[in-house]
Amino acid sequence: MANLSPTVPASAQFVLPKRPNPILHFVRAQPMGAVSFIIIIIMMFAGLFPQFVAPYNPLDIDFASILAAPSWDHWFGTDAYGRDIFSRIIYGSRTALVIGFASSALGSSIGAVLGIASAYFGGRIDNWIQRFMDILLAFPIIVLALVVVAALRKTVIYGVDVNLIIAIAIPIVPRVARVVRAAALSVNVMPYIDAARAAGYSDARIIFRHMAPNVTAPFLIMFTAFIAQAILLEASLSFLGLGVTEPIAAWGLMLSGNAADFYREAPWMVIFPGVAISLAVFAFNLFGDSLRDYLDPRFKT
Amino acid sequence: MLMYTLKRLLFTIPTLIGVAVLVFFMLRIVPGDIVEVKLRGDGGNVTQEVVEQERKRLGLDRPLIVQFGDYMWGLARGDLGISMWTERPVIEEIMIRLELSLEVAILATIFATMISIPLGTAAALFRNTWIDYVVRIVTIGGLSIPSFWFGMIIIVSLLTFFNWLPPITFTPIYVDPVANLSQLIWPALAVGYRYCAVTARMIRSSLLEVLAEDYIRTARAKGVYEKLVVSRHALRNALLPAITVMGLEFAFLIGGLVVTEQVFNLNGIGQLFVQSVSRNDFMLIQGMVIMIAAFYVLINLAVDLLYAVFDPRIRYGN
Numbered sequence: 001m002a003n004l005s006p007t008v009p010a011s012a013q014f015v016l017p018k019r020p021n022p023i024l025h026f027v028r029a030q031p032m033g034a035v036s037f038i039i040i041i042i043m044m045f046a047g048l049f050p051q052f053v054a055p056y057n058p059l060d061i062d063f064a065s066i067l068a069a070p071s072w073d074h075w076f077g078t079d080a081y082g083r084d085i086f087s088r089i090i091y092g093s094r095t096a097l098v099i100g101f102a103s104s105a106l107g108s109s110i111g112a113v114l115g116i117a118s119a120y121f122g123g124r125i126d127n128w129i130q131r132f133m134d135i136l137l138a139f140p141i142i143v144l145a146l147v148v149v150a151a152l153r154k155t156v157i158y159g160v161d162v163n164l165i166i167a168i169a170i171p172i173v174p175r176v177a178r179v180v181r182a183a184a185l186s187v188n189v190m191p192y193i194d195a196a197r198a199a200g201y202s203d204a205r206i207i208f209r210h211m212a213p214n215v216t217a218p219f220l221i222m223f224t225a226f227i228a229q230a231i232l233l234e235a236s237l238s239f240l241g242l243g244v245t246e247p248i249a250a251w252g253l254m255l256s257g258n259a260a261d262f263y264r265e266a267p268w269m270v271i272f273p274g275v276a277i278s279l280a281v282f283a284f285n286l287f288g289d290s291l292r293d294y295l296d297p298r299f300k301t
Numbered sequence: 302m303l304m305y306t307l308k309r310l311l312f313t314i315p316t317l318i319g320v321a322v323l324v325f326f327m328l329r330i331v332p333g334d335i336v337e338v339k340l341r342g343d344g345g346n347v348t349q350e351v352v353e354q355e356r357k358r359l360g361l362d363r364p365l366i367v368q369f370g371d372y373m374w375g376l377a378r379g380d381l382g383i384s385m386w387t388e389r390p391v392i393e394e395i396m397i398r399l400e401l402s403l404e405v406a407i408l409a410t411i412f413a414t415m416i417s418i419p420l421g422t423a424a425a426l427f428r429n430t431w432i433d434y435v436v437r438i439v440t441i442g443g444l445s446i447p448s449f450w451f452g453m454i455i456i457v458s459l460l461t462f463f464n465w466l467p468p469i470t471f472t473p474i475y476v477d478p479v480a481n482l483s484q485l486i487w488p489a490l491a492v493g494y495r496y497c498a499v500t501a502r503m504i505r506s507s508l509l510e511v512l513a514e515d516y517i518r519t520a521r522a523k524g525v526y527e528k529l530v531v532s533r534h535a536l537r538n539a540l541l542p543a544i545t546v547m548g549l550e551f552a553f554l555i556g557g558l559v560v561t562e563q564v565f566n567l568n569g570i571g572q573l574f575v576q577s578v579s580r581n582d583f584m585l586i587q588g589m590v591i592m593i594a595a596f597y598v599l600i601n602l603a604v605d606l607l608y609a610v611f612d613p614r615i616r617y618g619n
Contacts, residue, residue, distance in 0.1 A: 135319035138594035140556030143574070150578040150586055151327045232447055236560045239449055240575050255450060260564070267457045274450035282445035289441075 026294055033290025039283035047094040054087035058249040067266040077268035079254070080261075085268065089276045091249035096280055099244075100231040103165045107172025107230075108223040114173065115180030116211055119188050120203070130181075133174035141171040145233055149242050164243055168230045176222045183215045190214075217295040224291055228284035235277045251277045306606060313598045320594040321376055321587070325369055328583045335385045335581045336361065359385055372587070381588035386580050391588035394573060401471055401485070402562070402569035406554045408482075408489035410547070413496035420497070421504025421543075422536065428509065436501065443498020449560040452491035456564070459487070469566060488565045492557035496550050503546040508539035541612055548604035552597040 027034040046053050055075075062082035070077040076085035118129040136144065148167035187193065188211070196206045237243030238252030246253065254273035262269055336355045356362050360371075375382055381391040424436035459465055467484045474481040511517065512535050520530045558571035570589070577585035 131315070131319070134316055135323055138316055138320055138597050139590065140553045140559075140593065140597070142556040142559050143590065143593055146559070146574065146578045147324060147327060147586060147590060150581060150583075151330055228445070232445075235447055236449065239447075239560060240563060240579075242575070242578060255453065260453070263453075263457050263460050267461065270450075270453045270457055274447065274454065277450065278442070278446045281447075282441060285441060285445055 026290075030290035030294050033287055033294065036283040036286035036290065039279065040287060043093050043280060043283070044097060046090045047097040050087075050091045050094055054084075054090040056084035056087040058083060058088040058091040059247050060084070067262060067269075069266075070268055076272040077266065079259075079266070079269050085254070085272055088249040088254060089251065089272060092251045092254065092273070092276065093280070095244055095248060095250040096231045096234060096277075098160060099165055099168065099234045100227045100280075100284075102160075103168035103230045103234075104172060104223055104226040106165060107169035108176045108219060108226055110169070111173040111176025111222070112180045112212075112215070112219050115177040115182075116184045116207055116215065118177065118181045119184035120207055120211060122188075129177070133177050136171070136174040137178075139171065141229065142233060142236060144171040145237060146240075146242065149237065161244060164234070164237065167237070168233050171233075172226045172229070176219070176226070179218050179222055180215050183218045184211055187211050187214045221288055221292045221295065224284055225288035228281045228288065231277065231284065232281050302609065306602075309602050309605070313595075313602065316598060317591065317595055321373065321591055324587050324590045325372060328586060329365060335359075335583065376591070381591070382584045384577075384582055384585045386577070386582045386585065391585055394585060395570065395589065395592060398569050398573050400473065401567055402555070402558055402571060404474065404481075405485050405489050405492065405558060405562075405567070405569065406551065408485060409493035409496055409554060410551055412489055412493040413500055413550075414547070417497045417500035417504060417543075418536075418540075421501040422508060422531070424501070424505040425508035425512065425539075426531065433505075436505070440498040440502050443494045443496075443501075446494065447560070448492045448495055448557045449564050451494055452488060452561050452564040455487050455491060467565070471568065484565075485567075488558075488561050488567060491561050491564070492554055495557060496547075496554065499550055500543055500546055504539060504543045507542040508535060511535045511539045538612075541608065544607055544611065545604050548600050548607070552600040555593055555596075 050058075060083060062078070064082065065074065065078050066082045067080060068074050068078040068082070074084050074086065076089065078084055079088070114129055114133070118126045139147070145167045148170050149163070152163040152166060193206065193210055196210050201209075234243055234250070235252030235255075238245075238250045239256045241256055244250040244253055246257075251273045255270060259269045259273075336352055336359065353362070360368065363371075372382060381395075383389065384391055384394050387394065420436050420439070424433045427433050456466070459467070467487050468480055469484075471484065472480040517530060517534055520534050521527070525534070555570060558569060559574055560571070562569045562571035563575060573585070574589050576582075577589065
């Protein structure tokens, strides 16, 4: 009769399977995501230390070289005031990133709190929150942002237009709330939540310690995707003259005003800032997509 | 089905009332109104007395709650009020511009449908080949490139390569279709690119899902031509989710138009909205927002109902 008792030779060494380096694993699984992440890192560096990257001061007016074509001196040419377009794009990345991150963080966080609260409390609270979100969802993103802009005007603190950030954050709230609520609903029926309730933990503790960590994946995915949306929205609002205002370097602003007067003479004034917007939005979109595929294969589309 | 439609229509009313209430009070959180912009906007030196008089004339001196009651009473009768800037009825201001914007939206839809179906289908059928990759890059581009910049690039290209600019004045299509189209086809392309990208992505993913189903295997196994499998069996079902996306995107086209109309200097709904925001014309903003929201909610409803028409498995109201 075979010996069925599990015996292990005393000399055997247990080698724990090596946990794959999460970064390396991500790069291997999502090469496109890795590429987009590199673009984001480069943008962040440019935004954090523009003075090391940009060859000129973005505000320096040089009447000797107005509307200069791209050359070794001015890689992307100059605008109607002789300002170096490459330098303005580098400084513009700071504006785009600050507003993109801040408004997406604000909007996604409020959305996540509302979504979790909606799922956790259910019943009447859920109903009220959802009806309110329905109202906000009845607006196209930019229309809602413009209404907030019209309502709040400008409030600049430390050179950042706070109301612009709020205006961009508000349309994000209902969209994140809906997704996070769906995820939180499936967490809410888990036995460990029942256990926590039975143990008599407070609502706040259950929400923050037990539910929030389990909806991090959809939250992070939405947060990244909405950075892209926020950058796009900031560019659109600035283009309309209702966002960032002169003389701050911002991509949308560079396309507005007199850029249109020089379609023929200086097409570079139009081309390069738009490439910058598209590249930034592209990178965050792609990174968000890869993150989604990586973190939660169920969301794959 | 009829009962269901009526029920859904009834449910849209609280949402729209909510929109009206929200917009009305949001616009009035911060003090200051159109009178300031109108009279002092260009640095004009106007005495406080004149400002007060103008305020009185526009009815802005009344208590907020009275103004609100007045506004809601007007809404109940289908009256959106009077623009504070031009002092013409809001509905009239919208109607004279609706034709242009609607035409651009419809052109964009036609363009998006014509391109996105073959694009999405090709990407799904040739999954993970270069065709798929090209389509994916093109569609992600559509999600990333701002439509207003795409519009500017179209103008620059027309100027550089053909030394030609689209006409600036609007000619209705029934007067001169050529002049009309040569003006409006470009903004339609600009906003249609995103539309097309979103739809193509949806078609690709839903077609992939459908192609993995059992009945497709059955169809192939019994020897149906691959062409027929795709067009009759698969595409028919795969297009259902695409209809939702197309409906939602159509309702959201107004968002794209807000900025793109500015680029092409089109006097449409989008430009009117931007103008009303920069002039603080609250009445016009409210009116437009309610119209846009109503439009969006109705499109949503229409999409849900269309679903039942196209998919016999779905029956509402039972």
